[in-house]
Amino acid sequence: MSNGRKLEGPGPTQRLWLGFEKIINAVTTSEYNPFYYLGAIGIFFLWVIFISGIVLFIFYNVTARGAYDSVQYLTVKQWYFGGVLRSLHRYAAQGLIIAGIVHTLRCYALDRYKHWRWLAWVSGVILMWLIWIGGIFGYWMVWDERAKFIALSSARMLESIPLFGMPLSLTFASARNVTDEFFYIILVIHFFSLFVVFVLLLVHLSRITKSIVNPPKLLTYGLVFLLFLVSLLHPATSAPSADLKKLTQSVPFDWLFMFVFPMLKHMSAMGVWLLIVTFTLVISIVPWLTRTKKGPATVVTQKNCTGCELCMEDCPYEAIQMRPRTDSLPYELEAVVLEARCASCGICTGSCDYTAMSLPDMTEDYLKGEIRRCSRELKSVNGAKVLVFSCSKGAFEGKEIPGFEWARVLTLQCIGQLQPSMAAIPFEEGIDGVFIAGCILGDCSFRFGNIWLEDRILRHRPPVFKKSIDRARIRSVWLAAVNKRDFLKSLAEFHGELEGPKAKPA
Amino acid sequence: MSDKKNVSAGEGTKKPKKPLEIISFIRVTAVLIVFIGLPVLILSNISYSFYSPQESAIKVAFQHTGKRIVDCDEKDLIKEEGKRYRELLKTEKRISMNMGKLAGCPRERFPVVVDLSIDGRTMLDRAYKPKGIKRDMASYIYDDFIISPGVHRIAVAMYDSGNKNKADATLDETVDIKPGDVKVLRFDDASNKLVVE
Numbered sequence: 074m075s076n077g078r079k080l081e082g083p084g085p086t087q088r089l090w091l092g093f094e095k096i097i098n099a100v101t102t103s104e105y106n107p108f109y110y111l112g113a114i115g116i117f118f119l120w121v122i123f124i125s126g127i128v129l130f131i132f133y134n135v136t137a138r139g140a141y142d143s144v145q146y147l148t149v150k151q152w153y154f155g156g157v158l159r160s161l162h163r164y165a166a167q168g169l170i171i172a173g174i175v176h177t178l179r180c181y182a183l184d185r186y187k188h189w190r191w192l193a194w195v196s197g198v199i200l201m202w203l204i205w206i207g208g209i210f211g212y213w214m215v216w217d218e219r220a221k222f223i224a225l226s227s228a229r230m231l232e233s234i235p236l237f238g239m240p241l242s243l244t245f246a247s248a249r250n251v252t253d254e255f256f257y258i259i260l261v262i263h264f265f266s267l268f269v270v271f272v273l274l275l276v277h278l279s280r281i282t283k284s285i286v287n288p289p290k291l292l293t294y295g296l297v298f299l300l301f302l303v304s305l306l307h308p309a310t311s312a313p314s315a316d317l318k319k320l321t322q323s324v325p326f327d328w329l330f331m332f333v334f335p336m337l338k339h340m341s342a343m344g345v346w347l348l349i350v351t352f353t354l355v356i357s358i359v360p361w362l363t364r365t366k367k368g369p370a371t372v373v374t375q376k377n378c379t380g381c382e383l384c385m386e387d388c389p390y391e392a393i394q395m396r397p398r399t400d401s402l403p404y405e406l407e408a409v410v411l412e413a414r415c416a417s418c419g420i421c422t423g424s425c426d427y428t429a430m431s432l433p434d435m436t437e438d439y440l441k442g443e444i445r446r447c448s449r450e451l452k453s454v455n456g457a458k459v460l461v462f463s464c465s466k467g468a469f470e471g472k473e474i475p476g477f478e479w480a481r482v483l484t485l486q487c488i489g490q491l492q493p494s495m496a497a498i499p500f501e502e503g504i505d506g507v508f509i510a511g512c513i514l515g516d517c518s519f520r521f522g523n524i525w526l527e528d529r530i531l532r533h534r535p536p537v538f539k540k541s542i543d544r545a546r547i548r549s550v551w552l553a554a555v556n557k558r559d560f561l562k563s564l565a566e567f568h569g570e571l572e573g574p575k576a577k578p579a
Numbered sequence: 580m581s582d583k584k585n586v587s588a589g590e591g592t593k594k595p596k597k598p599l600e601i602i603s604f605i606r607v608t609a610v611l612i613v614f615i616g617l618p619v620l621i622l623s624n625i626s627y628s629f630y631s632p633q634e635s636a637i638k639v640a641f642q643h644t645g646k647r648i649v650d651c652d653e654k655d656l657i658k659e660e661g662k663r664y665r666e667l668l669k670t671e672k673r674i675s676m677n678m679g680k681l682a683g684c685p686r687e688r689f690p691v692v693v694d695l696s697i698d699g700r701t702m703l704d705r706a707y708k709p710k711g712i713k714r715d716m717a718s719y720i721y722d723d724f725i726i727s728p729g730v731h732r733i734a735v736a737m738y739d740s741g742n743k744n745k746a747d748a749t750l751d752e753t754v755d756i757k758p759g760d761v762k763v764l765r766f767d768d769a770s771n772k773l774v775v776e
């Protein structure tokens with residue numbers, strides 16, 4: 074075989090994570106699994122922060138003496154409105170941190186952070202620190218004992234950078250030095266950090282086609298309910314008013330935002346900075362530290378490209394752009410692949426009916442040859458013969474299935490690579506059924522491969538499956554790598570159906 | 580056969596019927612409570628105390644401008660130079676003012692040195708450099724010490740004119756510091772004295 078890619082299935086870490094998500098799927102179904110929507114959940118929290126923040130701002134007194142009382146007024150006197158909003162604001166911020174951390178862990182565990190995803194990864198790291206800064210200054214604005222602790226600790230950290238002339242600690246040594254202007258500055262930083270977060274989010278999503286920025290409705294309702302529940306059961310409150318003449322005693326500590334400061338007890342401020350910078354740098358370069366070989370980028374055969382834009386529509390990582398035609402063919406546009414962004418997933422080949430898109434190491438001819446070869450291998454089998462198209466990240470790895478000698482498996486990089494015309498070939502070669510096994514809906518390693526293919530089977534998305542193919546002879550299942558048993562069961566059932574009351578010929 | 584039936588969605592293969600929306604809602608919310616609600620509540624309610632209740636602090640915190648190292652009076656220099664200029668103007672046609680001489684008037688200040696001893700033990704003996712590129716501005720003095728509560732004798736000497744033999748301000752006071760209290764030692768410009776408050 075001169076052609077063909079060595080496809081790798083999910084490793085142990087990925088299986089572990091998928092195993093965990095399988096448990097969650099059993100509770101929520103894959104349609105609403107929150108772990109599939111962590112980024113979108115984060116954005117939901119950002120909106121809550123933004124909207125509640127505007128209302129809080131209206132009531133906030135931007136003065137050194139008035140700040141604490143204005144927040145206290147909302148919390149105590151206006152608990153039913155301002156107090157709830159304050160709680161929503163706080164809990165959404167904390168939820169955002171949790172969503173961000175789990176989102177990061179998930180991208181890492183599922184190996185979705187390297188190569189073409191580097192920009193999302195690196196911008197994500199910066200996003201988290203920005204969110205952190207925003208939260209820190211938010212706590213600061215309340216000017217309670219917790220805020221004082223944050224202010225004094227931040228001051229120690231900031232003034233350890235030689236760039237800052239005026240030692241902030243000096244400011245906080247006496248209430249006289251803490252001016253109203255100071256509170257304006259804090260407010261501006263707090264607000265501005267959220268603004269920058271939104272801008273950076275645009276960068277974060279800049280190479281992600283049709284990014285999922287809203288959770289499914291039901292999940293959104295759940296999040297709203299959760300925020301209100303926590304806000305009403307456990308309203309956000311202040312610590313006692315900041316008293317600079319006292320050392321901060323025990324304060325309700327928000328570890329999600331304040332985790333940095335206890336380190337000051339064990340090391341110098343410079344040491345903490347060093348730790349933060351090292352940690353951030355290491356995390357940021359993880360995509361390069363753990364870099365593996367990536368498949369070659371899609372190649373466009375220009376004479377076959379009609380400029381139909383379907384590949385661009387389907388590419389999950391904005392790797393295909395259309396440009397005005399550079400040859401004499403009578404089409405307006407032609408497709409260009411941006412190599413650095415190409416995931417080599419083959420989804421564009423699945424969306425191209427004209428053999429214009431091709432993975433150099435898994436060409437259409439090669440795949441068609443493989444389909445014919447597998448079909449020939451099954452020729453001698455009695456009874457219904459099944460050709461399985463399986464995703465390399467999905468429920469089955471291998472070419473043959475022990476005990477299922479009537480089936481052959483052709484593994485694709487992503488199930489989205491399956492072009493409808495390819496799915497018709499087995500029937501021409503005497504195969505009785507085509508079994509398509511893609512990843513669980515809502516979670517494709519290449520974001521949309523399974524959804525696009527399902528839409529093609531349902532004839533909702535061009536290029537569509539041929540009408541002439543008997544639907545009873547095609548079965549699609551959407552299963553994660555950890556669902557091998559379900560895979561085998563569904564395949565056996567399908568085979569049984571094909572064997573039973575004989576399906577009419579295609 | 581309908582299109583839908585032919586496509587089994589995920590683990591829906593096992594349960595083709597979708598659970599009632601309200602049940603889905605409860606299930607989703609339960610997962611959200613466990614994985615977002617609880618961590619948020621737990622992680623924001625563990626009290627933490629950076630300082631123990633049996634600690635107090637003394638902060639040395641003030642701004643002070645040290646004396647000039649060279650007693651160079653800029654105004655005097657300008658007056659002198661103006662006089663020279665006018666004299667020369669009487670005899671010569673083309674002359675220039677010697678600006679270099681004016682700019683050369685050094686404005687650098689002495690660092691502010693603070694000696695602090697608590698109960699006879701030296702806690703601080705530090706020179707705080709004046710700010711500014713030319714070191715011609717005030718010094719920012721800040722240091723803090725955690726001490727045990729109780730009665731302490733605080734002795735301070737401040738030098739701002741480069742002479743370590745003669746303090747420019749001193750303080751010797753016995754203070755009673757309660758647990759958790761922060762005492763601030765500063766130089767009061769109005770009374771020209773060091774004070775603890």
Ligand code: HEM
Binds near residue numbers: 169176193196281283
């Ligand atoms: C809390 C702030 C964050 C928000 C709101 C957010 C939001 C999102 C969203 C909406 C997506 C698109 C998901 C999709 O449509 O498939 C995404 C993708 C991604 N995010 Fe984030 N993100 C955040 C933080 C982070 C962090 C901290 C990292 C890592 C350090 C990160 C790494 C990634 C990566 C690698 C992808 C691409 C995933 C893929 O290609 O499947 N994000 N993010």
